Amino acid sequence: MEPNEIEEDEFGFSRNYFLSKELGNSGKKSGRKLADIDIVEEQELREAMANMEQKHEKEIDELIKSYKSLYQEWVCELRCGFGLLMYGFGSKRTLLEDFATTALTEHSVVVINGYLQSINLKQVVITLAELLWDQVKTQQKTTSRSLVKDQQPFNTRSVDDLIAFLDGKNQDDSESFVCVLVHNIDGPGLRDSDTQQYLARIAACSNIRMVASIDHVNALLLWDKKMVHTQFNWYWHHVPTFAPYKVEAMFLPLILAQGGNSQNVKTATIVLQSLTPNAQSIFKALAEHQLAHPDEEGMPVNNLYTICRERFLVSSQITLNSHLTEFKDHELVKTRRDSDGQDCLYIPIPNEALEKIIKDISQ
Template identity: 70%
Template sequence: MEINNGVEEEEEEEEEEEFGFSRNYFLAKELGGSGKKSTRKLSDIDLVDEQELRAAASNIEPKHEKEVAALLNSYKSLYPKWVFKLRCGFGLLMYGFGSKKALIEDFASTTLTDYSVLVINGYLQSINIKQVVTSLAEVLWDQLKTKKVATSGNLSKVQQPFSSRSMDDVLAFLNGSQDKDCFVCVVIHNIDGPGLRDAETQQCLAQIAACSCVRIVASIDHVNAPLLWDKKMVHTQFNWCWYHVPTFAPYKVEGMFFPMILAHGSTTQTAKTAAIVLQSLTPNAQSVFRVLAEHQLSHPDEEGK
């Protein structure tokens, strides 16, 4: 009987503790909600001029420079493996925190000296993909003539300039080389950048990557970048080999082309900033903002109230 009474007392004490915790939780919520609400508005934030903010950001002293340099230097041991992967027909996709621009350019300039290299800066706001394909075909044309590996049938059917030819004809030329050792390496900084992020451009890049004489070396930084591609694009066209190469290097060059949120700017920059913020929201949140925007446009006299 004493044992049973002891167990019952322990159970009662546990129930009282749980009840007390719940009561205190809701009491704290009630007291917290009864206080005065802040009257501050987003418009009250004192924004500085964008040029002033960029100048201040450029004057920030970099930290751990020696450690970052040592980390970048350690990746050089992977260069022979990367070249081997490219020669086997794979594409290289670099990901990890930090700018990978210096790493990829060092790899291309020191290791891919026997091949032609075309660089695409995907962090730019707009890119002409037709011009990219045309430039790629011209680079391959020059490489084939220099190495004298092209047959007369391969070159006789293609007449420059490539800019006057259709996209399908240029892609057919890129896929027509019979020499497996003759290829053009396309370096794409930020293949997930704003100028390359749409589905049509990604499909075109996948078609380029699938050409027999093209190899892709690209970097990604956006957390949702893998959602740009389907299974066929990843494993058949791009044929990615993923490499985790965090550099912890600042995004100095890449960040120059994005408007700063905490700075005054023109109407165009404000619109771009709003687009960046909206892209970071969930689909449900985006739909809510869409409804609010449509309501505000139809009721301009309400002043957002």
């Protein structure tokens, strides 16, 4: 057989293969619904987790003792200007707090709990500046030098000004610093790009040292090369503790538990993200109307169709109906009659949760 004939046969085979796949799936649609998710009461699930017995306690205790023997090495690394990044399976919260209370007694320590849903980063920077200022005044007293004039209150200054103060030459002792201890620097309260940039700038300050833990599998995607090697200047330590994430998990909605609005947001977002961009935009149009008119029974189908036509989301009523059918199949949208007897569409999710869903699918 000639080479050209072989290439034509291979092309025809591949084309027919993908064509059959496309035709075979064209008539299918997902039958999954939110109500199909088998969930239990959150309190019941948490009690079951609390009663789980820990295995290999003796071996784990020996492992933790081996980490404690490294405390002085870790302090030396901080004094040399490195930041400590702890990784490995298991919660490192207890280990890091023990390190801070036993090996960093000569230094001020500020703790950031990254596993919380929201964190006031400016307040953290203000606290760091106040602690550093206290150290400066203490040094001036011990060296019999006149005190620096009182500065502008830190809570009235911008974050950039505060970071500049933390990076200034404020102390005579280069080994004196304020330590920032960050539990789960990859946690939900710190995961956005702007926050990570500010944390990197704080870690790069001459009077600051950072000790942090990571647990998310994609944590390294938070940083670029400059942040890792220059600003954070991480010294990596593999410290698996095999400890349960009891405290950290208290502030996160459990996937298998009935968590009210949090669970509705999670499951609805998962379903919407599996749909086409046009379908998501149609859902957002309905959601925006519902948020803007909370006292109405819903949105008439004709009104939704007009908006979708204006935004070039659908070309016909049939197209819109197919999207609405999919929404109804997943129980994202329901229909009810208003006081005039007109069928209206509404989303059976509280407005607060609905705002969160729109934000999630818009990212």
